Amino acid sequence: MAASAERLQKLSSAGVLMRIWQSSLGKKYVMAITGLGLFGFVIIHMLGNLQVFLGPDAINAYAATLKSNPLILWGARFGLLAIVTLHIASAVQLSRANRQARPVAYATSKPVASTFANRTILVSGLILFAFIVFHLAHYTIGLVDPSLLRLEDAQGRHDVYRMVVIGFSNPAISVFYIVSMGLLLLHLSHGVSSLFQSLGLRSKKTFGFFDKLAKGAALILFIGNIAIVLAILFGVIK
Numbered sequence: 001m002a003a004s005a006e007r008l009q010k011l012s013s014a015g016v017l018m019r020i021w022q023s024s025l026g027k028k029y030v031m032a033i034t035g036l037g038l039f040g041f042v043i044i045h046m047l048g049n050l051q052v053f054l055g056p057d058a059i060n061a062y063a064a065t066l067k068s069n070p071l072i073l074w075g076a077r078f079g080l081l082a083i084v085t086l087h088i089a090s091a092v093q094l095s096r097a098n099r100q101a102r103p104v105a106y107a108t109s110k111p112v113a114s115t116f117a118n119r120t121i122l123v124s125g126l127i128l129f130a131f132i133v134f135h136l137a138h139y140t141i142g143l144v145d146p147s148l149l150r151l152e153d154a155q156g157r158h159d160v161y162r163m164v165v166i167g168f169s170n171p172a173i174s175v176f177y178i179v180s181m182g183l184l185l186l187h188l189s190h191g192v193s194s195l196f197q198s199l200g201l202r203s204k205k206t207f208g209f210f211d212k213l214a215k216g217a218a219l220i221l222f223i224g225n226i227a228i229v230l231a232i233l234f235g236v237i238k
Contacts, residue, residue, distance in 0.1 A: 024097055027090040032198035034087035035191055039217075041080060042184070046224045049164075052237060053228075056161035060153050063160040088129060095122050115190065124187040131180040138167060168232040181225045188218035 020026035051059040066073050134144075142149040148166060151159035168174050192214035196202040202210045231237040 024094065027094050028198045030086055031090040031094065032195035034083045034090070035195045037083045038080075038087060039188065039192055039195075041083075042188075042221060043217075046221055049228055050224060052161060052164055053231070056153060056159070059160050059164075060155075060157045064157045067158070084129070084132070088125065091122055091125055116186070118190050121187060121190050124183045125191075127183055128180060128187060131176070131183075134176075138173070139163065164228070165232055165237060168229050171233070174229045174233055177229050178226050181222050184225075185218045185222040188221065189215045192217060 021030065048062055049059075051062050137143040138145070139148065145167070148163045149158070151162050151166075153159040153161070168177070193202070193211050196210045228237070
């Protein structure tokens with residue numbers, strides 16, 4: 001009896017989740033929550049990468065610490081993959097539904113101004129996904145240059161410092177990275193503000209605050225990420 005009750009409870013929970021996913025409002029919540037998760041990730045990722053300015057030992061030690069906890073590292077990677085998949089799926093399905101019928105209003109009555117970032121958010125998101133695939137192939141999987149994964153420092157750790165320097169010494173890769181960060185700036189400047197609206201946290205009184213927060217955070221991320229690339233291209237980091 002207990003097993004049957006537990007099975008029914010699981011089926012009931014699955015049914016609720018399916019109904020949430022099938023509704024436009026549910027997809028907006030999914031896109032907002034996953035977007036918030038991705039926003040947090042890019043901040044943490046940038047802060048980790050900025051340690052390259054502290055020298056080889058700092059960033060190599062940071063990378064070694066991450067690799068010494070494979071359960072956490074791979075759990076985070078698979079979790080990130082699930083978040084990205086849900087974010088893209090909800091965005092594409094909402095875009096398709098919006099073309100077929102009148103868009104469902106956001107949680108607040110404040111209309112979203114039609115800006116370039118707003119109109120291109122789906123396109124910028126899909127291009128950013130292509131960038132993520134390339135970024136993983138370049139630095140994580142080693143498909144672009146397998147020798148980058150074999151670099152070691154004097155302590156036998158993976159030499160992430162040299163890997164980053166060699167990788168961004170290629171002007172074509174650096175330009176692609178900078179352009180992608182520009183698209184991330186556009187995507188976040190609208191997306192972060194919209195996710196707070198979808199979650200019902202943005203009102204007429206707080207509209208200006210969240211709009212400035214989104215644009216400010218996006219700009220900081222853009223500057224922080226391209227600073228590494230430019231420092232390598234101009235020989236500040238070598």
